[in-house]
Amino acid sequence: MDHRAAGLTDAEAIRMYRTMLLARRLDERQWLLNRAGKLPFVISCQGHEAAQVGAGFALKPGVDFVLPYYRDLALVLALGVTSEAVMLAAFARADDPASGGRQMPNHFSDRRLRIFTQSSPTGTQIPHAVGFAWAARYTGEPFVAFVSFGDGTSNQGDFHEGLNFAGVFRLPVIAFVENNRYAISVPLERQIASPDVASRAQSYGMAGVKVDGRDPFAVYRVVREARERALAGEGGTLIEADVMRLTPHSSDDDDRTYRSREEVEALRQADPVARVRAYLLEQALLDAAALEALEAEVAAEVDRATAAAEAAPLPDPATAMRHVYAEAPERPGASTDRWGGAGGKGPEGWTEPAPAGGGTDGGR
Amino acid sequence: MAVKTYIEAIREALWQAMERDPGVFVLGEDVGRRGGVFRATAGLLERFGERRVVDTPLAESAIVGVAIGAAAYGLRPVAEIQFADFIYPATNQIVNEAAKIRYRSNGAWSVPLVIRAPYGGGVHGALYHSQSVEKAFTGHPGLRVVTPSNPYDAKGLLLAAIFSDDPVLFLEHKKLYRLAKGEVPEDFYTVPLDRARTVREGDDVTVIAYGLMVPYALEAAERLAREEGIEATVLDLVTLYPLDRAAIVEAARRTGKVLIVHEDNGEGGVGGEVAAVIAETALFDLDAPIRRLTGPDVPAMPYSPPLEAWFMPSVERIAAAMRELARF
Numbered sequence: 089m090d091h092r093a094a095g096l097t098d099a100e101a102i103r104m105y106r107t108m109l110l111a112r113r114l115d116e117r118q119w120l121l122n123r124a125g126k127l128p129f130v131i132s133c134q135g136h137e138a139a140q141v142g143a144g145f146a147l148k149p150g151v152d153f154v155l156p157y158y159r160d161l162a163l164v165l166a167l168g169v170t171s172e173a174v175m176l177a178a179f180a181r182a183d184d185p186a187s188g189g190r191q192m193p194n195h196f197s198d199r200r201l202r203i204f205t206q207s208s209p210t211g212t213q214i215p216h217a218v219g220f221a222w223a224a225r226y227t228g229e230p231f232v233a234f235v236s237f238g239d240g241t242s243n244q245g246d247f248h249e250g251l252n253f254a255g256v257f258r259l260p261v262i263a264f265v266e267n268n269r270y271a272i273s274v275p276l277e278r279q280i281a282s283p284d285v286a287s288r289a290q291s292y293g294m295a296g297v298k299v300d301g302r303d304p305f306a307v308y309r310v311v312r313e314a315r316e317r318a319l320a321g322e323g324g325t326l327i328e329a330d331v332m333r334l335t336p337h338s339s340d341d342d343d344r345t346y347r348s349r350e351e352v353e354a355l356r357q358a359d360p361v362a363r364v365r366a367y368l369l370e371q372a373l374l375d376a377a378a379l380e381a382l383e384a385e386v387a388a389e390v391d392r393a394t395a396a397a398e399a400a401p402l403p404d405p406a407t408a409m410r411h412v413y414a415e416a417p418e419r420p421g422a423s424t425d426r427w428g429g430a431g432g433k434g435p436e437g438w439t440e441p442a443p444a445g446g447g448t449d450g451g452r
Numbered sequence: 453m454a455v456k457t458y459i460e461a462i463r464e465a466l467w468q469a470m471e472r473d474p475g476v477f478v479l480g481e482d483v484g485r486r487g488g489v490f491r492a493t494a495g496l497l498e499r500f501g502e503r504r505v506v507d508t509p510l511a512e513s514a515i516v517g518v519a520i521g522a523a524a525y526g527l528r529p530v531a532e533i534q535f536a537d538f539i540y541p542a543t544n545q546i547v548n549e550a551a552k553i554r555y556r557s558n559g560a561w562s563v564p565l566v567i568r569a570p571y572g573g574g575v576h577g578a579l580y581h582s583q584s585v586e587k588a589f590t591g592h593p594g595l596r597v598v599t600p601s602n603p604y605d606a607k608g609l610l611l612a613a614i615f616s617d618d619p620v621l622f623l624e625h626k627k628l629y630r631l632a633k634g635e636v637p638e639d640f641y642t643v644p645l646d647r648a649r650t651v652r653e654g655d656d657v658t659v660i661a662y663g664l665m666v667p668y669a670l671e672a673a674e675r676l677a678r679e680e681g682i683e684a685t686v687l688d689l690v691t692l693y694p695l696d697r698a699a700i701v702e703a704a705r706r707t708g709k710v711l712i713v714h715e716d717n718g719e720g721g722v723g724g725e726v727a728a729v730i731a732e733t734a735l736f737d738l739d740a741p742i743r744r745l746t747g748p749d750v751p752a753m754p755y756s757p758p759l760e761a762w763f764m765p766s767v768e769r770i771a772a773a774m775r776e777l778a779r780f
Binding site for chain 1: 477503508509511513514516517518519520521522523524525526527529541544545548549552553554555556557558559560561562593594596616617618
């Protein structure tokens, strides 16, 4: 899709490409470091970048609550997570802002950016997103909750329980499925009996939308529209972005055991990063020299982040008992001191939810 | 001071917490129009409205999971699981999410969430309306598990749980709801979430119990004192996780003879951990082997009255075990 038709300026389109490229290069660097024995584990975003960056640019960082999953490197970069933060987590350093080196890489968290901490069992974050959306309704603060996950996760009970809850109360949730057609080794045909994931939205009384996840501008537009509907009190949207997984599931996986090299090669030919690069050239937003300069700039950023993270201190085991329970004493009082200053209108901003079921097409 | 039942104390705590803090809300199955199947939330909908008293879809994992999101935002949800027996679909949200969120985010996020769950038997509830679920939820650092044995603690502990910044599983013994009566102050007060309470003092034998077994142990102690001159110390654990180790050790040392009583199954139950604490710290202060009197190791409580009575520890059985220990 033409980026202007999606409502994006030339500069925004270029920034989106830069974010995709940065995600790709950070990801590739982690694989190199893994194979060199410096990182114990890598899990990839490669092939998902266009969908993630499109979504990230449609959200309001620090305002909307975002509940990503482990492939969402490009998404969190689009929201403002830095390359150095990514590498600090990869190296499990003390200053890793997501977890202080406690979690595996790509378990993103940044309170300032309203990126909520996540676990590894899939789909648990979907009810959490609905809870944040509930808080938006409760306080009247204008934000949406955006939650992403893979196609396999759309089978989890928490997917159904969470989206049904959101649908019943018409909460401002955007559920974003990055469908790469594999749950580790098990293909989509063994995952879902419905023709696609988006059609499941019908059960939840919310809009279901399919979008080409290789096209960041198309994704931007559908996520922006979903956000506007949510903020207007029209409830949630289930968006299914078709993406591809260019790598094995993780650095501990070997996808040669379950998919052919021809299949992977065909995906590589349709690589979304190359596709957007070609688009920028074709639209004359950047010329070959500018693209080369951008590559160099991104490579330098990855180098700097890697060096800084590798040199950063590891966590001290003396800190490992911290943050099991609250360290401050109990403080009976009003919780409005926690959320009242966050731009909410307070309880009087409450509006009773409209009944579910009407006004959605439930399809595409 | 007014005399109130255990469930009235719980209702009063919810009411006062909601009056005090506009971020406190309750959610669960049948908590709104019905006022809860045990009437714990009766009157709240009329007073606080649908925004703060939320009848949810029947889906336990969503009840807890949505409450986690709202709590992480900064609200103070009180989620009701209708019967503790129905809590297991939410187990992953409780032990893998709520309990670990502060730790895994290195202190950046917290979940000030209370999950209320009626538990326990002796109410003709059979296998799936009688369970003691505590052994599944103790042993998860980050999660607090507490249970009051009387109306005073029910109110104060629930207020403490609601205003705590940690996730708390608040277990309410169903048989105590209307059986237990006691003086409850009108004012706002809290009972510490991490302290056991000595409810009777005596030098011959120590009983360590919680929930319904506390009033049973007290009755047994009074009977033995009156009829046989055996004086017991009774320790109400109050907090099942983390345990108040210092209070346990002190109570064990006082008499050197310890009986641990709970309704939950014996093997794998809270009593095993209590015994380990004593063995590690006060073994040489003991004058008799530690004894446990618990629910039998069958999957759950049967329905038919003689089978239910067979399962439940009773005042008589507690008294008999105390007598044996005292004479050891």
